[in-house]
Amino acid sequence: MALSNNVIGAINFVAMLLSIPIIGTGIWLATEPDNSCVKLLQWPVIILGILFLVVAIAGFVGAFWRIPWLLICYLIAMLVLIILLAALVVFIYMVTIRGSGHLEPSRSYLEYHLDDYSGWLRRRVRSPFKWERIRTCLSSTNMCAELNQSYSMAQDFFNAHITPLQSGCCKPPTQCGYTFVNPTYWISPINNAADMDCLNWNNDQTQLCFNCDSCKAGLLANLKKEWRRADIILLITLIALVAVYLIGCCAFRNAKTEDLFRKYKQGYT
Structure with a gap:
């Protein structure tokens, strides 16, 4: 015993x-x-x-x-x-x-689409009340500011392997056709109505694409x-x-x- x-x-x-x-x-x-x-x-x-x-x-x-x-x-x-x-x-x-990232021409980083992810995860970020809290938390980090410190040339940025969060939240989607000034500041094309995320992009450093579906998708990818x-x-x-x-x-x-x-x-x- x-x-x-x-x-x-x-x-x-x-x-x-x-x-x-x-x-x-x-x-x-x-x-x-x-x-x-x-x-x-x-x-x-x-x-x-x-x-x-x-x-x-x-x-x-x-x-x-x-x-x-x-x-x-x-x-x-x-x-x-x-x-x-x-x-x-x-x-x-x-x-x-x-859920997985999508390749875009002449880009090393991936783009992310919200509908690619499971319904349970999407419900965690689609509620305006929940997302406002998450958005405020994400925008308070320095993940986007780090891009400005690391990449000053467009080609260097396009060849960069940035995180899904940075890809979705810190820049406009590639399909919008914005012109690069720096990683978090882009010039709007004449017609940017290809997607609602194109309209949601804002060069205000506290806004950027934190209200975009691509940001939610980048979060889910992370x-x-x-x-x-x-x-x-x-x-x-x-x-x-x-x-x-x-x-x-x-x-x-x-x-x-x-x-x-x-x-x-x-x-x-």
């Missing part, structure tokens, strides 16, 4: 360590400017990681002090959390399966890239947690078997 409890304690310690990548992933998302403005995924991930940590500590305590009911609660709670983590991994994959990275980490952690959980179940069953066998032997002595 003592050996099995030691094994269970060691397994729970590993589960405690595995909560760190989950919490770390949530914290990383929270530090990214786009995710900090949208505030969709980071807190669920952080909270789930903390719950894994708390449950693993409870299991460790139950094994160390040999508290069977606490170990049973640990096994049930850990199973529920693993199911929740698996659901989150699948959800992130499903909402990020669609989120997709970061969420996919987070999903890979969560998937690897999930696989490790499932393995740890199965080993823990076997160890707990062996401990109960040893306990019953010990009591059986005592009954005949």
Whole structure:
């Protein structure tokens, strides 16, 4: 029994360590400017990681002090959390399966279209109330000012590999036919009615294309890239947690078997 409890304690310690990548992933998302403005995924991930940590500590305590009911609660709670983590991994994959950038002639950066992305993500940015808050947050960053500091010549800018957010929010869409002055200041063509984003472009450095659908699409493209990275980490952690959980179940069953066998032997002595 003592050996099995030691094994269970060691397994729970590993589960405690595995909560760190989950919490770390949530914290990383929270530090990214786009995710900090949208505030969709980071807190669920952080909270789930903390719950894994708390449950693993409870299991460790139950094994160390040999508290069977606490170990049973640990096994049930850990199973529920693993199911929740698996659901989150699948959800992130499903909402990020669609959407990619589009090449334009004589441009190295990509253009982004809002309709390319999943309906769930689009609903997060299409509400005027939600977008106003996100727009204000994005426009307060220096991502567009960085372009002016890095590129002064048109060809250098056209050959640049800028982020989806910068492509969608800091310049007008290429199809509008604006003339480059600097990355955030463009001369309007005679006819710019090809798309509503062409009309929404504003050379005011606080406006730019932050009211454009291309900006919303660029945001979703950035989120997709970061969420996919987070999903890979969560998937690897999930696989490790499932393995740890199965080993823990076997160890707990062996401990109960040893306990019953010990009591059986005592009954005949």
